[in-house]
Amino acid sequence: MTNRTLEEDLAGLFSDKADLKAPATLRMRVAGVPDEIVHLGLVPRLALAAPRITRIAAVVVVLLLAAGSAWLRFGTGSPGAQGQALSIVNDAAPTPLPSGLSYSCPLTLTNMSLRVEVAGTRLVVVDATTLSPVDAVWPYGFSARLIDGKAELLASDGTVVAREGDVLTSVNGHEGSAGGAGGSAGAFDVTGFNGDCYTPSGVKVGSPRQPIPPVFSTGLGSQEP
Amino acid sequence: MADRREAFDRLTQARLDRAYRLAATILTGDAEAEDAVHDAAVQAWTRWATLRDESRFDAWFDRIVVNVCRDRLRRSATAARKAIVSWIDLAPGEVGGEDDALRQVVAGLSPDHRIVIVLRFAEDLDIAEIARRTGQREGTVKSRLHYALREVRAAYDAARRSRGADR
Numbered sequence: 172m173t174n175r176t177l178e179e180d181l182a183g184l185f186s187d188k189a190d191l192k193a194p195a196t197l198r199m200r201v202a203g204v205p206d207e208i209v210h211l212g213l214v215p216r217l218a219l220a221a222p223r224i225t226r227i228a229a230v231v232v233v234l235l236l237a238a239g240s241a242w243l244r245f246g247t248g249s250p251g252a253q254g255q256a257l258s259i260v261n262d263a264a265p266t267p268l269p270s271g272l273s274y275s276c277p278l279t280l281t282n283m284s285l286r287v288e289v290a291g292t293r294l295v296v297v298d299a300t301t302l303s304p305v306d307a308v309w310p311y312g313f314s315a316r317l318i319d320g321k322a323e324l325l326a327s328d329g330t331v332v333a334r335e336g337d338v339l340t341s342v343n344g345h346e347g348s349a350g351g352a353g354g355s356a357g358a359f360d361v362t363g364f365n366g367d368c369y370t371p372s373g374v375k376v377g378s379p380r381q382p383i384p385p386v387f388s389t390g391l392g393s394q395e396p
Numbered sequence: 397m398a399d400r401r402e403a404f405d406r407l408t409q410a411r412l413d414r415a416y417r418l419a420a421t422i423l424t425g426d427a428e429a430e431d432a433v434h435d436a437a438v439q440a441w442t443r444w445a446t447l448r449d450e451s452r453f454d455a456w457f458d459r460i461v462v463n464v465c466r467d468r469l470r471r472s473a474t475a476a477r478k479a480i481v482s483w484i485d486l487a488p489g490e491v492g493g494e495d496d497a498l499r500q501v502v503a504g505l506s507p508d509h510r511i512v513i514v515l516r517f518a519e520d521l522d523i524a525e526i527a528r529r530t531g532q533r534e535g536t537v538k539s540r541l542h543y544a545l546r547e548v549r550a551a552y553d554a555a556r557r558s559r560g561a562d563r
Contacts, residue, residue: 177548180498184499194430197412198409201437204441205441
């Protein structure tokens with residue numbers, strides 16, 4: 172080898188491949204290529220046949236169209252599949268309960284009914300009887316959105332719990348302690364409605380307990396009023 | 397469609413040994429060469445309309461094979477570089493035969509350099525033919541061949557020196 176040139180050594184290096192033959196398996200695979208490709212749909216076939224630059228250009232166009240569509244939906248504020256967010260006032264994030272403790276539904280003490288309305292970019296509620304606004308503070312995680320021009324109130328798990336015009340019945344909650352984001356004194360902390368109640372973190376925990384009907388004693392036995 | 401299929405079968409089967417040899421020389425491993433030729437056949441079938449003249453099939457198909465091999469080499473470039481580094485790190489006494497050293501140096505070349513070396517020395521093609529099969533200008537091919545040979549020569553001379561010192 173020392174008397175040979177690099178070029179000769181390089182040529183010799185590949186000489187062991189000179190008699191290499193394509194294996195039978197490869198011959199069969201290549202013979203099956205037309206059947207393999209013909210089963211593809213028209214679009215994949217066109218995609219495979221197109222030059223690489225065309226494929227890249229097609230991907231870029233699709234991405235630009237997707238970005239443009241997303242901008243039109245969300246960037247301009249027009250409603251889309253995700254809708255336009257409406258503002259509501261929420262409770263602050265609750266501190267975790269000590270281990271072993273869990274939330275239960277509070278006693279229902281009010282019999283308030285609230286109608287869901289929209290005011291500008293806010294979802295608001297009014298007393299269904301007096302139509303006076305109620306400064307509601309919703310459980311942490313609740314949200315609101317406008318879908319196809321109609322407002323929706325969502326629980327923390329994304330479930331739609333009310334729509335614009337709906338009347339929430341048996342609204343449960345308490346006044347005055349609103350520590351929520353933006354909650355004002357005298358706000359009403361909603362903890363449940365329509366037979367459901369929610370933890371401060373917005374998780375539905377079940378039906379609220381009903382108050383025990385008062386029992387009057389007449390001395391002659393018990394009877395309900 | 398039947399004519400196209402008949403032409404595809406006839407031309408690819410006739411060229412298959414050569415294509416497989418080319419892929420096996422550029423790549424490492426027979427299985428990878430087989431996969432590369434199959435991929436090239438798929439591309440040839442889907443791009444059949446771009447083959448205007450059947451008499452140019454050989455160069456056209458070789459070019460597809462070379463491109464497929466280049467893509468595969470680029471994906472495995474890191475592994476190839478590791479091979480050359482491990483050889484360089486060997487002490488002189490540990491180096492195998494000079495053919496082994498040369499083989500490792502070629503394996504460690506960049507995909508484009510390796511392809512021109514294979515086409516020039518394994519396929520015995522001239523610059524114009526290499527340019528046709530790689531889709532590069534002749535000047536580019538000359539330049540790549542020059543730098544590839546310089547790289548190989550440096551490692552080759554080092555191997556010979558270390559072997560001489562070892563004796």
